[in-house]
Every structure is written in structure tokens, then in C-alpha cells.
Amino acid sequence: MTDQTPTPEPAGRRTAARRRFSPTALLAVLLPLLTVGALALVQPEAEVAVGQAAEEVPVVQADLVCPPALAADAELAVAPAGELDDGTAEIDDGNGEPSDVELRSDAVTPLTGRDDAAFVRAQGAVAAQLLASRFQPEGLAATECPVPRPTSWFTGVGADADHASVLELANPDAGPAVADVTVLGRNGPIDVPELRGLTVQGGRTVSVDLAQAVPTRSELTIQVVVSRGRLGATMADEVPELGTREATRDWLPSTVEPVTEQLLLGLVGGEGEDTLTLANPGEDEARVEVRIVTADASFVPEGQEEIAVAPGTVETVTLTDQLRRQIPDGALGLQVTSSTPVTSGLSSVVEDDLVHAAPVVAVGAPMTALVPPGESSVRLAGAAGAGVVVVESFDDGRSLGEERLELTEGSGGAIDLPEGTSLVRITPRRTSVAASVVTTGNGATVVPVGDLVRTALVPSVRPGLG
Incomplete structure (x- = not known):
């Protein structure tokens, strides 16, 4: 008799069978992998540089440009604007080796025999206090030696036989500088191609006689824009001799804008x-x-x-x-x-x-000016509010006395300076005020008084964005 009872499988063995993965299980495996891969391909967003203001630092180098003399026997005067332990300035008129001049607090150093254009330089602490002026005793005239500026305006320029002006462009640096001169007249802008792209070699001065460059009988206004390098611009102004009238000269002041x-x-x-x-x-x-x-x-x-x-x-x-x-x-x-x-x-x-x-413009900080020889007074106007101004006079480092003037909004006044004053310091307190020095004697001249450039801006330099 045949036994038909099935033989049982050994314990622990499973029946071999095919298994299928469901779509849900497949996505459960692939989605995390795809997510990790996508994140690996994403670049982090570039950090956006936040604008940072330029840093204000004390001036450590100063260059002043003094124009040529208007006539013989001109004087070049140099002084510090404030208290000074010690310091020197370098004078370079292009006629030889630059020479050093010792500077003393509240004292003016006069330099004669320097009729050509000159560069006055200083480094260190004295740079923020450097002052220089050109005085012309005959027919009294005066001008402060300006710092090189990118733009200068001269209003009331003459270009004919009755009123003649000469533009002086001086380059204090070693490399060439380039300027463009724009001329405005009574009927509008005047096209003068030869006044565009004027090149001034390093350490040199270029003179432009406006009566030759753009002859006209009406008064002109000149804008000087320096497109390369640095230039100091000044304007010699003259009413020439005519009949019984004697020639008279002065420097025409400039404005920034x-x-x-x-x-x-x-x-x-x-x-x-x-x-x-x-x-x-x-x-x-x-x-x-x-x-x-x-x-x-x-x-x-x-x-x-x-x-x-x-x-x-x-x-x-x-x-x-x-x-x-x-x-x-x-x-x-x-x-x-x-x-x-x-x-x-x-x-x-x-x-x-x-x-x-x-x-002039109103200033709230101490102002110092070199005073031409003669009888001088300080003119004050346009006070911003109630306050007081102290005017102190100096000669050869010693004080000649001080005067105080009470100010109200919009007020001003005139203060005569003691005989022999060569330097004056004007100190507004609790207000700001505009000032100039008027000197008379062998003629008359007016010297603007303003604040010095005591600080410079250093830009914040950072890597550019990719």
C-alpha cells in the first residue's frame, strides 16, 4: 500500500518565491537620494557687500600752489595755522633744489626774491595747518596759495585792452596733468578748442592770456576742470595803463561751484x-x-x-x-x-x-589768515545764530591782543587789527560766521578767510562680487 502522506519540509526553510517592489517603496528609496544630490549641486548665495563709508583720517601731506608775482618785489609768506611744536615746509620754485623753511607757532616766515610760481609742501602734523600767501606791495594785492582742486570757477574775467586776465595752471606733481577750460560770455558759451585738453607737465606752470585766446569786450566766466592729475588754478587780473590811467593789478578770487x-x-x-x-x-x-x-x-x-x-x-x-x-x-x-x-x-x-x-562762507571752526602789510581790519557777516567771535592778532609768534564781538543771527561787524599784525586767528563760539581781511595802504586788497582742509577721506576697498 502506497503511503500518500506528504513529506514535511525541514524546519527553518521558506518557499522560494519572487517578490515585487511596489511604486511606493521605490519612491521611498529614490526621493531622499535625489534630494541629497540636488542640495549638493546648489551653490550658496554670494554674500552681498554692504556699502561702507570712507574713513576720515588726518591730512598727512599738503601741497599749496602759489602763482607768479604780478610785478617785481613780490613776497611769499608761509605760516602754520595753529600751535606747532616744530615743523618745516618745502619751497620749490623750479629754479633749483627745493629749500626747507622752519615754521613757528603764530609766526609768519616771509620769503623774498621768489617771483616765479612756487609749490609749498609739508608732511606730517604740519600738513593740516599749512598756510601760504602771495603779497604784492606795489598797488597792494594779495592771494592765498590754493590747494589743487578738480574744479575752479572765475567770474568777471577780462579779455580785452581795458581789462585783461591771465589764467595760471600749476602742476605740483611729477606726472603731466590735463585741464579743460569752458568759457561763458554775454551771449552764451564760447567755443575755444585750444582751451580743451591743456597739458601741464610735472612741476611746471602754463599761462593762458585770455585776451589772446578769446578776445572779447564783455566780461567772461571761466570754468577749469582737471581731467587728469592735479592742478592749482589762479587768475591774475589787470586794468592796463591807458592814457593818464596807470595800470593796476590784483588776483581774481575763485569759487568751487x-x-x-x-x-x-x-x-x-x-x-x-x-x-x-x-x-x-x-x-x-x-x-x-x-x-x-x-x-x-x-x-x-x-x-x-x-x-x-x-x-x-x-x-x-x-x-x-x-x-x-x-x-x-x-x-x-x-x-x-x-x-x-x-x-x-x-x-x-x-x-x-x-x-x-x-x-566767503560761514565757518564754525577757528580760521587763520596771513595779513598783508598795511592797515587791516577783519570783516564779519552772516552769523548763523547767537554767539561770540574772538579775533586775536599775532606778529612773529607773539600776541598783539584780542577783540571779542557779540553776534546775533545774521549779524557781523568790523574789527580793526593792531599795527604790525601779520597773522590773525578768528574763533567763532556757539555759532558760525563768514570772514575776510581788508587791507589798505599803498592801494587796497581783500583776503578771504576760511577753514583749512584738515582731514582726508580714505575709501573702503573690498573684493568685488563674482
Whole structure:
């Protein structure tokens, strides 16, 4: 008999069978792998550099550009603006090896026999206090030696036989510098191709006689833009000899840019003629109001109407009648206010001597100026608020005394300086005020007083973005 009972499988063995993976199980395995791979391919977002302001640091090197003398026997004067333990300045007029000049606190060092353009340099602590001026004793004239600037404006420039101006461009560096000169006239901009791309070699000075470059009978306004290197720009101004009239010279002051409010401070009394020149480099007509400034007020002179200056043009206005009778009554200067930015300049021929009022701005820090030889006074105007100003006079390092003047908003005044003053320091307290020095004697001249460039900006340099 056959046994049909099935033989049992050994314990622990499973029946061999095919198994299928479900879609859910497949996704459960693949999705984490794909996610990890995608994250590995993603680049982190580049960090965006946040703008960082330039760092303000003390000036450690200064270069001043002094123009050539207007005539023989000119004087070059150098001094520090404040207290100084010790220091030297280097004078280079291109005629030999540069020479060193010892500087002392509150003392002016006069240098004679240097009639050519000169560069005055200083390094270290004295750089932030360096002052230099050029004085012309004959027919008294004076100008501060400016620092090289990228842009300079000269308003009231002459280019004919009755009024002639010469532009001086001086390069204090070793490499060449390039400037473009723009000319505005009564009827608009004047195209002068030879004044574009003017090249000045290192350590040299280029003179541009405007009567030769752009002869015209009307007053001009000149803009100098330095496109390469550094240049110091100054303007020698002259009313030439004509018949019985003797020649008279002075330096025409510059401004940095057109503005809507400009204070021209420093009026000289006596018989004279006064011409206000206005230039509008913009595209809109400028409406200009002229006010006479006194110690405690400002007012529009009788009969003086608002002046319209067309776009891109220069306008001249004779103010002799309005100014000459106000100066004995305390007129200090002119306030020029316009609807759009303009440049302005006031030139006067007083007792046959050419004088330019100084364009100035109010400053709240101590100001120091070198004083030309003669009888001098400090003119103050446009105080920002109530305060006091201290005016201290020096000669050869010693104080000659000080004067104090109480100020209210918009006020000013005049303070006579002691005989022999060669340096003056003006210190406003709790306010700001504009100042100039008026000197008379063998003629007359006006010196603007302002704040020095005591700090420089160092840009923050960082790697660029990829």
C-alpha cells in the first residue's frame, strides 16, 4: 500500500518565491537620494557687500600752489595755522633744489626774491595747518596759495585792452596733468578748442592770456576742470595803463561751484567804480536778488531790481551809485541770492586800484589768515545764530591782543587789527560766521578767510562680487 502522506519540509526553510517592489517603496528609496544630490549641486548665495563709508583720517601731506608775482618785489609768506611744536615746509620754485623753511607757532616766515610760481609742501602734523600767501606791495594785492582742486570757477574775467586776465595752471606733481577750460560770455558759451585738453607737465606752470585766446569786450566766466592729475588754478587780473590811467593789478578770487546764495565780503571806501558779474551755467533762467550787507541787517538798495540771467550766459551790472554811498554808513559786502545756482564776482576800481570782494562762507571752526602789510581790519557777516567771535592778532609768534564781538543771527561787524599784525586767528563760539581781511595802504586788497582742509577721506576697498 502506497503511503500518500506528504513529506514535511525541514524546519527553518521558506518557499522560494519572487517578490515585487511596489511604486511606493521605490519612491521611498529614490526621493531622499535625489534630494541629497540636488542640495549638493546648489551653490550658496554670494554674500552681498554692504556699502561702507570712507574713513576720515588726518591730512598727512599738503601741497599749496602759489602763482607768479604780478610785478617785481613780490613776497611769499608761509605760516602754520595753529600751535606747532616744530615743523618745516618745502619751497620749490623750479629754479633749483627745493629749500626747507622752519615754521613757528603764530609766526609768519616771509620769503623774498621768489617771483616765479612756487609749490609749498609739508608732511606730517604740519600738513593740516599749512598756510601760504602771495603779497604784492606795489598797488597792494594779495592771494592765498590754493590747494589743487578738480574744479575752479572765475567770474568777471577780462579779455580785452581795458581789462585783461591771465589764467595760471600749476602742476605740483611729477606726472603731466590735463585741464579743460569752458568759457561763458554775454551771449552764451564760447567755443575755444585750444582751451580743451591743456597739458601741464610735472612741476611746471602754463599761462593762458585770455585776451589772446578769446578776445572779447564783455566780461567772461571761466570754468577749469582737471581731467587728469592735479592742478592749482589762479587768475591774475589787470586794468592796463591807458592814457593818464596807470595800470593796476590784483588776483581774481575763485569759487568751487555755482550756488544759490553767495556772500561777497569786503568793500573798500573811496571814489570808485563797482561792477557785479553774474554767470548762469544752468539750463533755466536765473532770477537774482542783490542785497547790501551791514553789521546788523541786509537790504535791497534803492532802485535795484531783480536781475534776470539767461541760461549759459554772463550778465554785468554797475552798482557804483548804490554801493559808494552805503560804504561810509557801514556796508560790508553783498549777498547774492538766485533761483538757480550761479557764480558771482564784485570788482571795484577804488582810487585807481583794482580790488575784488572775497566770496566767503560761514565757518564754525577757528580760521587763520596771513595779513598783508598795511592797515587791516577783519570783516564779519552772516552769523548763523547767537554767539561770540574772538579775533586775536599775532606778529612773529607773539600776541598783539584780542577783540571779542557779540553776534546775533545774521549779524557781523568790523574789527580793526593792531599795527604790525601779520597773522590773525578768528574763533567763532556757539555759532558760525563768514570772514575776510581788508587791507589798505599803498592801494587796497581783500583776503578771504576760511577753514583749512584738515582731514582726508580714505575709501573702503573690498573684493568685488563674482
